[in-house]
Amino acid sequence: xAQELIMKITSFRKIILSLSAVVFVSSAVFSQEAEEGKNxxxxxxxxxxxxxxxxxxxxxxDYVSGGDHFAPITxxxxxxxxxxxxxxxxxxxxxxxxxxxxxxxNIRIKTAFELCPVTVRPLVSVSFTPLPFFVFSTGASIGTxxxxxxxxxxxxxxxxxxxxxxxxxxxxDLFSNPIAFLPRYKKEYKDFIEYENLTPFGNYYYDFxxxxxFQFDTGAIFQGNWTHAVMQAxxxxxxxxxxxxxxxxxxxxxxxxxxxxxxxxTANFVLGYQMPLPLSMIAVNTDVYALFNSDDYxxxxxxxxxxxxxxxxxxxxxxxxxxxxxLFVLFEFKKRRSFEEEHSESKEEIFLTYSGAEWFFxxxxxxxxxxx
Numbered sequence: 001x002a003q004e005l006i007m008k009i010t011s012f013r014k015i016i017l018s019l020s021a022v023v024f025v026s027s028a029v030f031s032q033e034a035e036e037g038k039n040x041x042x043x044x045x046x047x048x049x050x051x052x053x054x055x056x057x058x059x060x061x062d063y064v065s066g067g068d069h070f071a072p073i074t075x076x077x078x079x080x081x082x083x084x085x086x087x088x089x090x091x092x093x094x095x096x097x098x099x100x101x102x103x104x105x106n107i108r109i110k111t112a113f114e115l116c117p118v119t120v121r122p123l124v125s126v127s128f129t130p131l132p133f134f135v136f137s138t139g140a141s142i143g144t145x146x147x148x149x150x151x152x153x154x155x156x157x158x159x160x161x162x163x164x165x166x167x168x169x170x171x172x173d174l175f176s177n178p179i180a181f182l183p184r185y186k187k188e189y190k191d192f193i194e195y196e197n198l199t200p201f202g203n204y205y206y207d208f209x210x211x212x213x214f215q216f217d218t219g220a221i222f223q224g225n226w227t228h229a230v231m232q233a234x235x236x237x238x239x240x241x242x243x244x245x246x247x248x249x250x251x252x253x254x255x256x257x258x259x260x261x262x263x264x265x266t267a268n269f270v271l272g273y274q275m276p277l278p279l280s281m282i283a284v285n286t287d288v289y290a291l292f293n294s295d296d297y298x299x300x301x302x303x304x305x306x307x308x309x310x311x312x313x314x315x316x317x318x319x320x321x322x323x324x325x326x327l328f329v330l331f332e333f334k335k336r337r338s339f340e341e342e343h344s345e346s347k348e349e350i351f352l353t354y355s356g357a358e359w360f361f362x363x364x365x366x367x368x369x370x371x372x
Contacts, residue, residue, distance in 0.1 A: 054081075068356040215230070262292070294307040339355055340352065340355045
């Protein structure tokens with residue numbers, strides 16, 4: 001009897017030990033899974049990968065000569081733009097203290113690769129957020145381009161060709177019919193202007209910048225889904241240039257000409273309202289940008305008004321379709337230079353005489369963001 005009791009106790013001990021081992025192993029497995037889950041969430045919080053595709057549809061607004069004025073839409077289509085940017089962003093916590101304003105301080109390192117049909121450009125930037133409403137950033141990019149199907153990516157103005165072509169046409173018209181020459185002679189500048197292609201991966205567009213941003217959301221003070229009026233203001237100083245092009249000379253990047261090497265500034269202002277709807281925000285975006293020094297345009301600085309202040313005002317809508325997909329739609333009104341002379345293409349403007357500002361409706365732009 002005693003021996004049978006001892007055997008039962010021994011068997012019971014084995015069962016308890018076996019159950020304990022199972023519980024221990026299970027606990028270890030669950031703990032490991034929980035830790036892996038935490039690490040995955042931590043990595044997800046640190047790293048962000050997303051793609052942005054931007055497109056723009058430009059309306060035609062013929063240039064109007066003289067003074068300050070508004071240029072109406074004169075055609076439903078002028079041009080189209082498309083580019084895609086792949087982004088990788090690393091957020092590194094850098095708390096400056098335990099106070100609620102300091103505990104979420106962080107550093108963000110962002111790399112991006114921009115691709116459009118006639119250019120490629122990698123970018124890198126670093127930003128520091130010491131307080132929720134202040135962000136300081138710096139960054140740089142370098143890219144190159146080519147020409148294809150009539151679209152120009154990276155070029156410089158061929159001044160020698162312009163002046164020689166102008167003289168050649170002048171003399172040809174003069175000697176072909178000298179009697180009728182003076183009253184009928186009128187050639188448009190676009191007949192003489194040529195942009196020379198720069199060597200892809202031999203010449204480069206580059207820029208670097210420094211920026212400060214202030215942002216505020218009234219939802220931080222007044223709790224609720226309908227209390228989010230957002231405000232943002234930033235100021236950026238940047239240097240933009242093209243290798244192989246001397247200072248004071250004119251170049252083109254991504255179809256936009258009449259550019260030159262030099263320091264410039266951009267002030268950006270956003271005022272919006274966020275809503276808990278698929279249409280998640282309505283806002284107005286304003287950009288003000290110009291060169292610091294008109295002399296960067298060299299011999300064209302005076303007639304072209306090199307430090308002219310460009311302004312864009314853009315009503316904007318944001319749609320959130322899911323946590324990973326969002327769409328911005330922007331309607332852009334722009335202020336550009338107006339000139340004393342009549343002209344039909346922007347490439348002529350560098351040879352014209354500035355006379356004021358011209359407002360016009362420029363484009364509808366779309367920007368789709370997908371987070372991976």
